[in-house]
Amino acid sequence: MLRFIGTRMAQLAVVVLVVTLLFYWMLNLLPGNPCVAAFGGAATPEQIAECEQDRNLDDPVIVQWAKWGGDVLTGDFGKSYLTGRTFGEAISNALPRTLLLLAYSQALALGAAIPLGLWSGYRQDSVGDKVVSGGAFALLSSPVFVVGLVLILVFAVKLDWFDLGGYRPISEGLVAHFKVMFLPAVTLAVGLLPIYLRLLRTDVIGTLQEDFVGTARAKGLPVHRVLLTHVLRPSSFTLLTIFGIQAAQAVNGAIVVEYLFDLDGVGSLLVSWVAAREYLLVQTLVALIAAVFVTVTALVDVVYSMLDPRVRRR
Amino acid sequence: MTDPSETTTAAIKPRVPTRFLRIPIGGRFRATLVDAESRAGPRRGKINIALWLSVGWLALVLAGAVLAPWLGFLEDPNRPLAGDPELGPSWSHWFGTDQLGRDMFARSVWGSRLSLSIAGPAVGIGVVVGGVLGVMAGYFGKWIDLVVSSVVNVALALPALVFALFIVTVLGQSYVNVTIAVTVLSIPAIARIARAQALRFAAREFVTVAKTMGARWPRILFRDVLPNVVPALASIAFLAMGIVIIAEGSLSFIGVSVGSPSITWGNILAAGRGRLEESPHIALTTGGVMFATLMALNFVGDELLRRLDVREARI
Numbered sequence: 001m002l003r004f005i006g007t008r009m010a011q012l013a014v015v016v017l018v019v020t021l022l023f024y025w026m027l028n029l030l031p032g033n034p035c036v037a038a039f040g041g042a043a044t045p046e047q048i049a050e051c052e053q054d055r056n057l058d059d060p061v062i063v064q065w066a067k068w069g070g071d072v073l074t075g076d077f078g079k080s081y082l083t084g085r086t087f088g089e090a091i092s093n094a095l096p097r098t099l100l101l102l103a104y105s106q107a108l109a110l111g112a113a114i115p116l117g118l119w120s121g122y123r124q125d126s127v128g129d130k131v132v133s134g135g136a137f138a139l140l141s142s143p144v145f146v147v148g149l150v151l152i153l154v155f156a157v158k159l160d161w162f163d164l165g166g167y168r169p170i171s172e173g174l175v176a177h178f179k180v181m182f183l184p185a186v187t188l189a190v191g192l193l194p195i196y197l198r199l200l201r202t203d204v205i206g207t208l209q210e211d212f213v214g215t216a217r218a219k220g221l222p223v224h225r226v227l228l229t230h231v232l233r234p235s236s237f238t239l240l241t242i243f244g245i246q247a248a249q250a251v252n253g254a255i256v257v258e259y260l261f262d263l264d265g266v267g268s269l270l271v272s273w274v275a276a277r278e279y280l281l282v283q284t285l286v287a288l289i290a291a292v293f294v295t296v297t298a299l300v301d302v303v304y305s306m307l308d309p310r311v312r313r314r
Numbered sequence: 315m316t317d318p319s320e321t322t323t324a325a326i327k328p329r330v331p332t333r334f335l336r337i338p339i340g341g342r343f344r345a346t347l348v349d350a351e352s353r354a355g356p357r358r359g360k361i362n363i364a365l366w367l368s369v370g371w372l373a374l375v376l377a378g379a380v381l382a383p384w385l386g387f388l389e390d391p392n393r394p395l396a397g398d399p400e401l402g403p404s405w406s407h408w409f410g411t412d413q414l415g416r417d418m419f420a421r422s423v424w425g426s427r428l429s430l431s432i433a434g435p436a437v438g439i440g441v442v443v444g445g446v447l448g449v450m451a452g453y454f455g456k457w458i459d460l461v462v463s464s465v466v467n468v469a470l471a472l473p474a475l476v477f478a479l480f481i482v483t484v485l486g487q488s489y490v491n492v493t494i495a496v497t498v499l500s501i502p503a504i505a506r507i508a509r510a511q512a513l514r515f516a517a518r519e520f521v522t523v524a525k526t527m528g529a530r531w532p533r534i535l536f537r538d539v540l541p542n543v544v545p546a547l548a549s550i551a552f553l554a555m556g557i558v559i560i561a562e563g564s565l566s567f568i569g570v571s572v573g574s575p576s577i578t579w580g581n582i583l584a585a586g587r588g589r590l591e592e593s594p595h596i597a598l599t600t601g602g603v604m605f606a607t608l609m610a611l612n613f614v615g616d617e618l619l620r621r622l623d624v625r626e627a628r629i
Contacts, residue, residue, distance in 0.1 A: 011464050011467070011468050012468065015465075015468045015469075023480070023484060026484045026485070137609075137612065137613075137616075138609065140612060141556065141605060141608040141609040141611075141612045142605055142608070143559075143560045143563050143564070143604060143605075143608065144560075144564070145563065145564065145567045145580070145583055145584075146583065146597075146601040146604060146605055149583065149586065149587060149590065149597045149598075149601060150598070150601070152587075152590060153590050153594050153597070153598070157590055157591050157594075245470060249473060249474065250473075251473035251475070251476060252473050252474055252475035252476070252561075252564065255473075255475050255476070255479075255564070255568065256475075256564050256567060256568060259567070259568045260587065270476065270479060271479070271568050271569075271570070274479055274482075274483045274570060275569070275570075277483075279483065279484070282479075282480065282483055283480075286476055286477070286480050289473060289476055290476075293473060
C-alpha cells in the first residue's frame with residue numbers, strides 16, 4: 001500500500017517538475033522582457049529592475065526554475081506586480097468559493113445520480129429507464145456554458161428566483177448565499193450527473209445478475225433494501241474511481257461556471273492572471289492545482305483498494 | 315434488447331458474469347457478452363433513424379462550415395445592419411440579429427467553420443499520436459507501457475482546461491496554438507483506449523499463432539493488432555471531436571481562444587451572455603446548434619462503439 005502511494009507521488013512530482021521546467025523554457029523563448037509585460041507596459045525602470053532581480057532573470061533558465069521551486073517550497077508564492085497583491089491573499093479569498101462550488105455540485109450530482117442510477121439499472125429497458133438514459137445522454141452532450149446560459153435565462157432572468165452578480169458568503173445569510181450559489185452548482189452538477197449515472201447504471205445491471213442478489217430477494221427482503229444495502233456497495237467501486245478523475249475535471253467546469261456567474265473563485269483568478277500576463281503566478285497556481293488533484297486521485301485509489309481488496313492484487 | 319441474434323450468441327458463449335469481462339479503469343463500459351468477431355451480430359440490417367439523423371446533421375454542419383464563403387444566401391457575418399439590431403428569429407434572419415444588426419445565422423455558420431477547423435486537425439493528430447503510443451504500450455508492455463501509462467494516468471488526473479489555458483498563455487492566442495493546446499488534451503484519452511484495445515488483441519490466439527509461426531513484430535503489429543484497433547479508434551474520434559469542440563468552446567467563451575475578430579461558437583455565446591435579457595435568441599440559437607452537433611457526434615460515436623463492442627470507451 002505504501003509502495004502504491006509512493007509510486008503515485010513520484011509520478012506527480014516528475015510531472016510537475018517537467019511541466020514547470022518546460023514552462024520556464026518556453027517563457028525564455030518568448031520575445032520581450034517578462035517584467036515589462038508584468039507591469040502592463042507602465043513601469044518605472046526601478047520597478048523593472050526590482051522585478052528582474054526578484055525573478056532572477058540574469059540566471060540561466062534552470063537556475064531560475066530551481067529558485068522558483070525553492071521559493072514555492074518555502075512558502076513564498078510570489079505576488080502580482082500589477083496589483084501588489086500576494087499570491088496568498090488572492091488565493092485565500094478565492095479558494096473557499098471554489099471549494100464550496102465544487103462541494104455543492106458534487107453533492108447535487110451524486111444525490112441525483114445514485115437513486116436514478118439504481119432505479120434505472122433495476123428497471124433496465126423500461127420506459128422510465130429509457131427516459132432517464134436518454135436524458136443523461138442529452139446532458140452529456142451539453143457544454144457547461146450552454147447549460148449555464150439556459151439556466152440563467154430561465155431561472156434568474158425570466159423567473160427571477162435566483163441572484164446573479166457576484167458571490168455572497170454564508171455570513172451574509174444562508175438564503176442570500178444559496179440564491180447566488182444554487183444555479184452555479186446546478187450548472188456544474190449537470191455536467192457530472194450523466195457520467196455518474198451511466199456508470200452506476202451499468203454496474204447495477206451487472207451486480208443484479210449476482211447470486212447474492214437472488215438470495216437476498218429470496219430471503220424476502222424488499223426491493224429497496226436489496227438495492228440500497230446489497231447492490232449499491234459492490235456497484236459503487238467504479239463510481240468512486242471516476243469520482244477522483246471527475247473531481248479534477250470539475251475544475252474545467254468550475255473555471256467556466258465562475259466566469260459565467262462572476263464568482264471570482266480560483267478559476268477566475270487563473271483567467272485574470274492569464275489575461276494580465278502574470279506568468280509566474282499562473283505557473284505557481286497550475287502547479288498547486290496539479291499537486292492537489294493528483295493527490296486527490298491517489299487518495300481515491302487508496303480508499304478504493306481498502307473497500308475492494310481485489311484491486312490490490314492487480 | 316430481445317434481439318433474436320443476441321440470444322443465439324448468448325446460448326453459444328459460456329455465461330460469464332459480465333463483471334469479470336470489464337476492465338475497471340473507469341468510464342462507460344460495454345456490458346455485452348458479444349465478441350468483436352460477431353460484429354455482424356446484433357442490430358445489423360436495421361435502419362436506425364436517430365443514427366441517420368445524426369449523420370445527416372453532421373453532414374449539413376460540415377457542408378455549411380466548408381462552403382460558407384461560397385453560399386450566396388448567407389449574409390456577410392461581419393456586416394453591421396444586415397437587419398435591424400436585435401431582431402428575433404424571422405424568415406429573413408433565421409437566427410435573428412445581434413445588437414449591431416449582424417445576421418446571427420451567418421455568424422453561427424462562420425463560427426462552426428473555425429470551431430471545426432480546430433477540432434478536425436486536433437482529433438486527427440490526437441488519433442494518430444495517441445493511437446501509436448497506446449498500441450505500442452499495449453503490445454510491447456514492459457517499460458514502454460510503464461512510461462506511456464504513467465504519463466496518461468497523470469495527464470487524465472489533471473484539469474484539462476487549466477493546461478489548455480497554460481499553453482495558450484505561453485504561446486499566444488492564435489489558431490495554431492489553440493489547436494496545439496486542444497490536441498495535447500486529446501492525446502492521453504485516446505492513447506488509453508488504444509492501449510486497452512491493443513492489450514486485448516495482443517493476447518488473442520491469432521497473435522500467439524503468428525508469433526509461433528515466426529512472424530516478426532512489425533508484421534504482427536500491422537497485420538494482426540492494428541486492423542483490430544483502428545475501428546475502435548475511428549469511433550472514439552467522434553466522441554473526441556465532441557470533447558475538443560467543448561474544450562475550444564470553453565476557451566473562447568472565457569476569451570482565451572483565437573483572437574477577437576474571428577468568430578467561434580464560444581465567443582458568439584460569450585457575446586450572447588451579455589444580451590440574455592434583451593435578446594436571448596443570440597445565445598439560444600448558436601447554443602442549440604452546438605448542442606445538436608455534440609449530440610450527433612456522441613450518438614454516432616456511441617453507436618459505432620456499440621456495434622464494434624469496444625469495452626472501455628470513456629474519454
